[in-house]
Structure formats: structure tokens, C-alpha cells
Amino acid sequence: MGGGVAKKIVCRCEDVTIDDILEAIERGARDLETLKRMLRIGMGPCQGSHCIPIAASILARKLGVPVEEVLPPGYRPPLTPTPIKYFLKGGGESDQG
Ligand code: FES
Numbered sequence: 001m002g003g004g005v006a007k008k009i010v011c012r013c014e015d016v017t018i019d020d021i022l023e024a025i026e027r028g029a030r031d032l033e034t035l036k037r038m039l040r041i042g043m044g045p046c047q048g049s050h051c052i053p054i055a056a057s058i059l060a061r062k063l064g065v066p067v068e069e070v071l072p073p074g075y076r077p078p079l080t081p082t083p084i085k086y087f088l089k090g091g092g093e094s095d096q097g
Helices: 017-024 032-039 049-063
Strands: 010-012
Touching: 010 017, 010 049, 017 032, 017 049, 032 049
Parallel strands: none
Antiparallel strands: none
16 A cells, blocks of 8 residues: 555556546447547557457446447457567568578
């Protein structure tokens, strides 16, 4: 209990906290797309694989609806993140010295 209030991060890539999400909902966000536009949540390198399910559950709880109602249709988070080396020139399979 050091007197300070710890930030509760939801989206590490874009540094978005629970308080940011709650404030955005207070300002009128009613779906994930609006939260993305307002906060950039889910737009970082992991493409929301960590934060979108958490943001969806916060949003659903605040709206009093099942979480399935706020997730985009057909949304499925990636089973495993793709390593960044596969997106970099010269990375991945070939090793041409
Ligand atoms: S944790 Fe949110 S985009 Fe990566």
C-alpha cells in the first residue's frame, strides 16, 4: 500500500488501461470498433490477441450483455502469435548470408 494507484493495463502494445476503457464507455463507446478508434486498442503488434477478449468482457459487463454480443462475428483470436521475424526482410526460412 504505497499510496499510488497502479495502472491496470489491458492493452500492453498501445498502453491502454482499464480506466481508459471505462472512460471511453462513459463517453459513448458501445462496441469494439469504437473502442479501437478511440483508444487504438487491438491495433498493436499482437493485433489484439491479448487485449480484445479482455476489452470485450469489460464492455459486455458494462453494457449488461453476453460477451458474444460485443465480439465481432467470427472473431477468433490467433492460436499462437506469429513471430515478427517472418515479417522482416531476410527473416524466416532463407539464410542467404
Ligand atoms: S495487447 Fe493490445 S494490441 Fe497487443
